[in-house]
Amino acid sequence: MTWQATALTLFPDMFPGTLGHSLAGRALERGIWSVEARDMREYGLGRHRVVDDTPFGGGAGMVMRPDVVAAAIADIDLAGRPLVYPTPRGRRLMQADIRRYAAGPGVVVLCGRYEGVDERVLEASGAEQVSIGDYVLSGGEVAATVLLDACVRLLPGVMGSGESAVEESFSDGLLEYPLYTKPAQWDGRDVPEVLLSGHHAAIAKWRRAASETVTQARRPDLWAAYQVVTGQDISRTA
Ligand code: ADE
Secondary structure, X not given: OOEEEEEEEOOHHXXXXXXXXHHHHHHHHOOOEEEEEEEXXXXXXXXXXXXXXXXXXXXXXXXXXXXXXXXXXXXXXXXXXXXXXXXXXXXXXXXXXXXXXXXXXXXXXXXXXXOOEOHHHHHHHXXXXXXXXXXXXXXXXXXXXXHHHHHHOOOOOOOOOOXXXXXXXXXXXXXXXXXXXXXXXXXXXXXXXXXXXXXXXXXXXXXXXXXXXXXXXXXXXXXXXXXXXXXXXXXXXX
16 A cells, blocks of 8 residues: 655645655655645636735735635545644644654645645645744645654665664654764774674674763753653652
8 A cells, every 4th residue: 555645735746855865765756655746826716826815914924825725625635644744833843743653544734835824724624734844844745744754764675674763862762873984094083993793792782871971961852851751850859
């Protein structure tokens, strides 16, 4: 069964875009997943196919009309797929969400432009509002591409034995350990000795310690959650 992605967008040419290349592109050619871009302009009003209007209450920019967006959504066979709306106002998109989407039949992604979409159609459609980070993009298409890329690489048969989703960042609540390859000496810098030793247990131990060090330094939020999960939470013992 093909994993089906649908993008509702005013810029259908942006799909598959970068997803037509490399790992996702090969999976697309092999029929592991598909992507259909639906042009919301086709549901626009009048001869000029208007899709947006000024915000009630005033303010800058334009808002996508609920009737136009609803007509575009109504024309799609969701077939059990979640409707996802990328927006900086959404809850943070997590690897757990990606795993959930990848495990289902696919996703429908509503890509906003201008200042965003009228709130009522988001409510009425039950769209999941997700943010890919605390910065503002010029539209939802790039965020949709990020979401789809993260899903596609998890689909069965996409990653070969050479690429693994088991030992990567977030799989165990930690950031991944640093990676090294040949040459063993480069520009006066050595690869950590233990990685050249061939001692698998010692390597695993070094990698775990390195993961913990980098997570503690760069992501105190992940580190705090990891401490709780592994029962090493000392924050409450005082
Ligand atoms: N659209 C614009 N900015 C976004 C963000 N940070 N996350 C998701 N969708 C967006």
